[in-house]
Amino acid sequence: MKATRPLATLLAVGTVLLAAACGSDDGSTSSSGSEGGDKGKVSISGQSFPEATLVASMYEQLLDAQGYDASTTLVDTRDVYMADGQFPGSIQVVPEYVGGIVDYLNAKANGPDAASLTTNDPAASLSAAQSLFDDAGITMLDPSAATDQNAFFVTQDYADANNASTLSDLSGKSVVLAAAPDCAGRADCEKGLTDVYGITITKILPLGFASDQTYQSVLKDESQLGLTSTTDGTLADQGLVLLADDQGIQPAQNLVPAVDTSWAQDNPDAVDALNKLMAALDTEKLTELNGRVSVDREDPATVAKDFLTEAGLI
Structure with a gap:
């Protein structure tokens, strides 16, 4: 999940829709379009939900085209790749979300009840967290105009029966929530729904962010509210x-590349390429590409390559 992820962030998910479409059974994706990898190996990680799978494939193919030997391993939640010695360290590049990474590092450094550093302004959020990035050895590249916030869904029947079009319309109601495993206690998930909207969450089913299990749980009325983007x-x-x-x-x-600071300093051409990718994306395009993966069931690697080619990035 993304947010403060991102779920997006944080983070997210157990079994993921299409995550294996561009990867092996262990979540790794294979490099394609490599020009020999003469610039060295690059390890990419990220969360295993469809959009993150798509964006990670963009990173991998873009870096391969720059002459790196890139590989990707996707995991369930941000906690996994942020574990000591992984990112930054054995992992050099991660597709991130502004709010998700800022909230994660803030909670890790200052505790779960720390005052929020995030706002609706991506540049301001990143600036407020600069000392956290410095301490962690992480460099944040240019955020994209493309943004993907966490969101909550119900069935059309439930919305009609409860005259609900906003989360405020559920104030005072009791619901079961199907969401990412890290939803509990997060201001953009269970805590926000409870404290801000006055919704009683009787149970959280850790079925994943925008996963088929989460959709099916809501459709079958096992849960009434589900987490997506x-x-x-x-x-x-x-x-x-x-x-x-x-x-x-x-x-x-907003989408934003997070990179190992030492690696970024040694590889300015890769930094430049990733910044150009962020500049080429916007929310409308991201939604279109997500639809090709999640609705049309196209291979994320193919969708990523099509976009990179059309944008003149490879």
Whole structure:
């Protein structure tokens, strides 16, 4: 999950829709388009939900085209790749979300009740957390205009029965929530729903961020509320609808590359290439690409290559 992830962030998920489409059974994706890898190996990690799978494939193919030998391993939650010695360290590059990475590092350094550093302004959020990035040995590259905030959905039938179009419309109601494993206690997830919206969460089912299990749980009324993203293009076809975050518990979640500071200093050409990728993406394009993966069931690696080629990046 992304947010403060990102779920996006944080983070997210057990079994993921299409995560294996561009990878092996262990979550690794294979390099393609490599020019020999003469610039050395690059290890990429990230969370294993469809959008992150797509963006990680963009990173991998882009770096391969720059002459690196890139490989990707996706994991369930941010906690996994942020473990000591992994990122930064054995992992050099991670596709991130502004709010997710800022909130994660803030909570890790200052405790779960630390005052939030995130706002709806991605640049301001990153600036406020600069000392945290410095201490962690992480360099944040240019955030993209493309943004994907966490969002919550219900069935159309539930929305109609409860006259609900916003999360505020669920105030005072009791629901079971299907979400990412790290949802509990997060301001952009269970805590925000409870403290800001006054929704009683009777149980959290850790079924994943935008996962098929989460969709099915809500459709079968095992849970009433599910976690996804604002760029989820699959909902209408399933009879599901987003509830507006009318009180704004979601921070800026712009896509942004997080890289090992030492590696960034040694590889300015890679930094430049990743910044150009971020500049080429916007929310409309990201939603379109997500739809090709999640709705049309196209291979994320193919969708990523098409975009990189059309944008003149490879």
